[in-house]
Amino acid sequence: MLLDVHDIQTFYGGSQALFGVHLKMDEGEVVALMGRNGMGKSTTIKSICNLTPPKAGRISFGGQPTDRQPPHKVARLGIGLVPEGRRCFPNLTVYENLVAAARPGRWTLERVNDLFPRLAERRDQLARSLSGGEQQMLAVGRALMTNPRLLILDEATEGLAPVIRLDIWRAIRALKADGLSILVVDKTLSELLPVADRCVVLENGRNAWEGRPDALTAELQDRYLGV
Numbered sequence: 001m002l003l004d005v006h007d008i009q010t011f012y013g014g015s016q017a018l019f020g021v022h023l024k025m026d027e028g029e030v031v032a033l034m035g036r037n038g039m040g041k042s043t044t045i046k047s048i049c050n051l052t053p054p055k056a057g058r059i060s061f062g063g064q065p066t067d068r069q070p071p072h073k074v075a076r077l078g079i080g081l082v083p084e085g086r087r088c089f090p091n092l093t094v095y096e097n098l099v100a101a102a103r104p105g106r107w108t109l110e111r112v113n114d115l116f117p118r119l120a121e122r123r124d125q126l127a128r129s130l131s132g133g134e135q136q137m138l139a140v141g142r143a144l145m146t147n148p149r150l151l152i153l154d155e156a157t158e159g160l161a162p163v164i165r166l167d168i169w170r171a172i173r174a175l176k177a178d179g180l181s182i183l184v185v186d187k188t189l190s191e192l193l194p195v196a197d198r199c200v201v202l203e204n205g206r207n208a209w210e211g212r213p214d215a216l217t218a219e220l221q222d223r224y225l226g227v
C-alpha cells in the first residue's frame with residue numbers, strides 16, 4: 001500500500017475538523033477525495049503532509065509512519081503537493097522555479113516542458129508575470145520535478161480559464177496513463193469521475209461513502225455533493 005490514513009482526528013486550535021478519517025491508496029491509483037465545502041478535504045490533505053498534524057490516528061506513506069516528521073521531510077518521502085492557491089516563487093523565472101524543485105527521477109525539465117508546452121514558451125519569464133492558469137501549470141510542474149510517488153492536487157483547476165482547465169485535465173490524464181498515483185480534489189465532476197479509479201466522500205469530517213465513480217449515482221451526488 002502506498003498511503004494509509006487510519007482514523008485521524010485533526011483540530012484547528014480547539015475546533016475539531018476531522019473525526020476519524022480513513023483513506024488508503026495503492027500505487028498507481030487515482031483517488032478522488034470528495035465532499036461539499038468545509039467537509040474536511042483540505043484538512044485531510046494538510047494532515048497527510050503534516051501541515052496540520054493529526055492529534056489522533058496514524059498515517060503511513062510507503063510503509064513509513066509520517067508522524068513527528070516536519071512537512072519538508074514528508075515531502076521528501078515522495079509526496080508532491082499542489083496546494084489550494086498556486087504556490088510558485090514569484091520573483092524566479094519559470095525555468096528557475098522548475099529546476100529549484102528538481103530531484104532525480106523520471107520527471108525532468110524536458111518532460112515537464114512536453115507536458116506543458118506553455119511553460120517551455122515562457123521559460124525566462126518571471127512567475128509573477130504568468131496568468132493564473134500558467135502559474136497553476138507551473139505549480140504542477142514543480143511538484144512533478146520533485147519526482148513524487150504521490151501527487152496531490154487540491155482544487156488545481158479552480159477559477160482558471162476554460163482552455164487552461166482543459167490543458168490541466170489533459171495533463172492529469174497523461175500522468176495517470178504514465179502510472180502516477182494521484183489524490184485529487186476537484187469540483188468538476190465531468191472531468192474528475194472519468195479519471196478516478198475510486199471516490200472517497202467526506203461529510204462533516206468523517207467518511208461518508210466510498211466506491212467506484214460509476215457507482216456514485218445522481219442520488220448519491222445530490223446527497224453528498226449537492227449544494
Ligand SMILES: Nc1ncnc2c1ncn2[C@@H]1O[C@H](COP(=O)(O)OP(=O)(O)OP(=O)(O)O)[C@@H](O)[C@H]1O
Binds near residue numbers: 012040
Ligand atoms: N485554518 C483554519 N482554522 C480553523 N478552522 C478551519 C481552518 N481551515 C479549515 N477549517 C475548518 O475545518 C473544517 C474543514 O475544512 P476544510 O478546508 O478541510 O474543508 P474542505 O472540504 O476542504 O472544503 P473547501 O472545499 O471549502 O476547502 C471546516 O469546518 C472549516 O471551517
